[in-house]
Amino acid sequence: MAKKPSLKSVALAAGVSPSTVSNAYNRPEQMSAQVREHVLDVAARLGYPGPDASASSLRSGHTGSVGVLFAQDLTYAFSDPYLLELLTGIAEVATKTSTNVLLMPVGPHSASGAYSRQEELDLVQNVRRAVLDGAIADGVDPTHPVLRVLAARGVPVVSTMAGVGDRCVLVDDHAAAVEVGVHLAGLGHHRVAVVAVVADSLDDGEPRIVPDDAPHLFPYARLRIAGFREGLGPGCELTTVSAGQNTLDSGSRATETILASGRRPTAILATSDVLALGVIDTLRSRGVTIGREVSVTGFDDIPQARDAGLTTVRQPVREKGRLMVEMLRDPAAGGTTATLGTELVVRASTGPAV
Incomplete structure (x- = not known):
């Protein structure tokens, strides 16, 4: 079997030093175009693919890659409007800075915070062997073992949650939800249901009435639920339903679970726009007039929310993604915590309680 060509064999065949061959691939500005073309022609003739990326990263301490960790499966990332917008912001900075982006679904967190040894090994396998300069964590619970692995490896993490990783880019979920609650209380709503996203896919996914702080809800969902309750005031009747993904x-x-549970609420608050749009579809199929018989709110202000006339909280999702990459690339410039502003956008889906 023929021996694979190496950097040294290319240098010998081209009549240049090994460092010149390396520069032809990694630092072309340090040589003339003529020399570079000569080196690359010789490399192509010998079948040399270029310097080994992992070896180069070990020498330089940089890989040119960041991982994006999220607590859902990979196909979900391409169907969720929020995640798509976040990834767009990440990609904008990554493109400008020639940074590679690795999508890394890391599975659910455990509501109890406990995993079997095999579960933990399965969850962290890809992250343990990935070559990264840093990681972006969206919706990854603080108890997730993948965060311990990254910390042990010295890989910096920027998160969308406080208390996760080295730095974070946040919106004030609680304060934004308080504003929603105040808006509805001003319209006379006191009997309210909340539809919330579930983080733990080990859950059977069936909707059910749960406590506001149920551990299998996403942490940001728990913050929003607490804000809704505070904004609605002490006289509110608030029921939380875990909705699944x-x-x-x-x-x-x-x-359907809310409508089957007894008295119909005058308002249904969802912890995301996608859930809210599902709420609207079902209510309309029942002949309910949105904004008159039942008010509905969301969170995020995805493009479909505007088309549906949904009252929601606008958060700068794309800017969040951009800033997270910038924090990884230049920690000194971004600081350790950034809190982005939100805006309550009132549309036709909310109106006076009846």
Whole structure:
């Protein structure tokens, strides 16, 4: 079997030093175009693919890659409007800075915070062997073992949650939800249901009435629920329903659970726009007039929210993604915590309680 060509064999064949061959691939500005073309022609003739990326990263301490960790499966990342917007912001900075982006679904967190040894090994396998300069964590619970692995490896993490990783880019979920609650209280709503996203896919996914702080809800969902309750005031009747993943179907099935539970609420608050759109679909299928018989709110202000006339909280999702990459690339410039502003956008889906 023929010996594979190496950097040294290319240098010998081209009549240049090994460092010149390396520069032809990694630092072309340090040589003339003529020399570089000569080296690359010789490399192509010998079948040399270029310097080994992992070896180069070990020498330089940089890989040119960041991982994006999220607590859902990979196909979900391409169907969730929020995640798509976040990834767009990440990609904008990554493209400008020639940074590679590795999508890394890391599975659910455990509601109890406990995993079997095999579960933990399965969850962290890809992250343990990935070559990264840093990681972006969206919706990854603080108890997730993948965060311990990254910390042990010295890989910096920027998160969308406080208390996760080295730095974070946040919106004030609680304060934004308080504003929603105050808006609805001003319209006379006191009997309210909340439809919330579930983080733990080990849950059976069936919608059910749960406590506001149920551990299998996403942490940001718990913050929003607490804000809704505070804004609505002490006289409110608030029921929380865990909906499953952030899909239209989850919102629809949670609405069926709410309607079957007894008295219909005058308002249904969803912890995301996608869930809210599922709520609207089911209510309309029942002949309910949105904004008059039942008010509905969401969170995120995805493009579909505007088309549906949904009252929601606008958060700068794309800017969040951009800033997270910038924090990884230049920690000194971004600081350790950034809190982005939100805006309550009132549309036709909310009106006076009846």
